[in-house]
Amino acid sequence: MAEAVYILCAMTSVACAVLLLRAWKRTESRLLLWSGLCFVGLAVSNVLLFVDLALLPPSIDLYMPRLLSTLAAVSVLLYGLIWDAT
Amino acid sequence: MLRSMLNGAVAMGWLACALFFLRFWKQSHERLFGFFALSFVVQALNSAASGLIDAQDERRNYIYVARLVAFLIILYAIWDKNRGNRRR
Numbered sequence: 747m748a749e750a751v752y753i754l755c756a757m758t759s760v761a762c763a764v765l766l767l768r769a770w771k772r773t774e775s776r777l778l779l780w781s782g783l784c785f786v787g788l789a790v791s792n793v794l795l796f797v798d799l800a801l802l803p804p805s806i807d808l809y810m811p812r813l814l815s816t817l818a819a820v821s822v823l824l825y826g827l828i829w830d831a832t
Numbered sequence: 833m834l835r836s837m838l839n840g841a842v843a844m845g846w847l848a849c850a851l852f853f854l855r856f857w858k859q860s861h862e863r864l865f866g867f868f869a870l871s872f873v874v875q876a877l878n879s880a881a882s883g884l885i886d887a888q889d890e891r892r893n894y895i896y897v898a899r900l901v902a903f904l905i906i907l908y909a910i911w912d913k914n915r916g917n918r919r920r
Contacts, residue, residue, distance in 0.1 A: 747893075751893065751897055751900055752896060755896055758900060758907060761903075762903055762906045765907070765910045766910070792899075795896070813835065813838050813839065814838070816842050817838055817841060820845035820846060821845065823849050824848055827852045
């Protein structure tokens with residue numbers, strides 16, 4: 747059950763990234779570009795989540811890389827919102 | 833300690849993003865922005881909970897369910913927006 751949630755998190759975040767970046771290519775809206783890049787970071791974090799908790803043994807802990815990729819994703823969106831998209 | 837701090841930073845970042853989208857929503861009355869704000873608030877609560885709940889706590893799984901809900905809100909928002917465009 748838990749593994750299904752991890753893989754769904756990964757799949758939905760990848761889908762969000764793809765849809766937002768496709769919408770950006772169509773409309774050239776900068777807000778969509780930053781949102782899409784944010785979701786690329788979240789997709790990385792969630793793929794790592796699945797790899798960490800479902801594939802790798804408990805002795806290997808990817809918590810920090812997951813947390814840092816999420817922080818990077820939020821920072822990218824915040825940078826875009828503050829400097830570019832408003 | 834470092835983990836809690838970083839989780840707190842992520843939560844704060846999500847809340848700041850949510851406020852930006854809330855402003856866009858108030859200005860444009862575009863539902864897409866409202867859904868984005870809602871999703872980011874869920875993600876902020878999620879990060880705050882991650883920082884507070886112990887790694888061995890069994891309730892941890894619910895955090896990932898909430899995260900999934902946040903992503904599904906975004907997917908619904910994009911679908912809703914595309915549907916609106918097609919109808920117009």
